[in-house]
Amino acid sequence: MKKLVYMDNSATTPVKQEVLDEMLPYFNIKYGNPSSIYSLGSHSRTAVETSREKIGSTINAKGKEIFFTAGGTEADNWAIKGVAYANKEKGNHIITSKIEHHGILHTCEYLEKQGFEITYLDVDEYGVIDLNQLKESITEKTILISIMFANNEIGTIQPIKEIGKIAKENGVYFHTDAVQAIGHIKIDVDELNIDMLSMAAHKFYGPKGIGALYIRQGVKIDSLITGGAQERNRRAGTENVPGIVGMGKAIELAYENLDEKNEKLIYLREKLIKGIFDNIDYVRLNGHPTNRLPGNVNICFEFIEGESLLLSLDMEGIAGSSGSACTSGTLDPSHVLLSIGLPHEIAHGSLRLSLGDFNTEDEVNYVVEKLIGIVARLRAMSPLYEKVKEVR
């Protein structure tokens, strides 16, 4: 089999060996139920609580403010629905943005059908929300602001500290979907005035199907999953012990030498962007030029369909994505790219390459070289491109 060049680290990441090694005993040796009182159970309990403390301390929260979920989507659902239902006496208005992950957007649309009012903030050409529009949108009925930390498609990082300040001044809860940011950017929930924060282990070299919602002490929020008394009575169901252990190890590793890792990622990112821009015409970088995730590259290639680009890359052993993993497979252009003002036909030709800890400079060179050939070949089949070339 041809070597795989994996550049889709925003969709998911491989579990690191050290993470897997820590998890394995919890499947078949230390398999006790954390709620059981004998030693086998209490070993599991200790492992869960150790992981909770590690995750809490990483974001300057208390361990008891971390609640495990089955991933980022559940954490998003819980934050939005939980706050909406628990605070509906106070108000029915929620503010979010047009470029959120579907875990947020579809949950807000669901609440709209139940009588909640949602404001979807615009973003500028780089994907940044307008703080004035945010301030003006707040009413007496506003109970929650939910703005993602960093966008999964175009990598743009939002002015989280300013949003937190506005939320606090107005007595409104602030939730952030930080699934793309945790493990890649330093986050202090106190400094940023964050009340709730969603995370998912598989975006930082941990296992899939495990995540957490940070809930600041005192936040009024209903449970989403009811049943047993796990997670201090707030999220029922036997804990995913191996997953929780893996998430704790993964977050620890993620923040080791973070600056060094990010320096390398930014170097590779800029090299990839430059390689494409120097060699291919009619391209456009999506997202903020500098204030973006270290590993995120998102580029539109005019006159090309993103899907055909992906298939051609796959034949060369390169894994990338167009739009987000959840939207590829459909023919709808990404709501994020449309929100930053791209016309439909250009939004269709977008490619996201997201770099991670295992990518190398050789891989970047290989991808640029392959892209040059693929783009030329696909454009040769485009009547529109031929016409544009003639005019020049």
Ligand SMILES: *Cc1c(COP(=O)(O)O)cnc(C)c1O
């Ligand atoms: C991946 C992702 C999610 C969903 O997380 P899952 O663990 O896959 O459910 C939510 N928000 C953002 C920004 C993401 O990138």
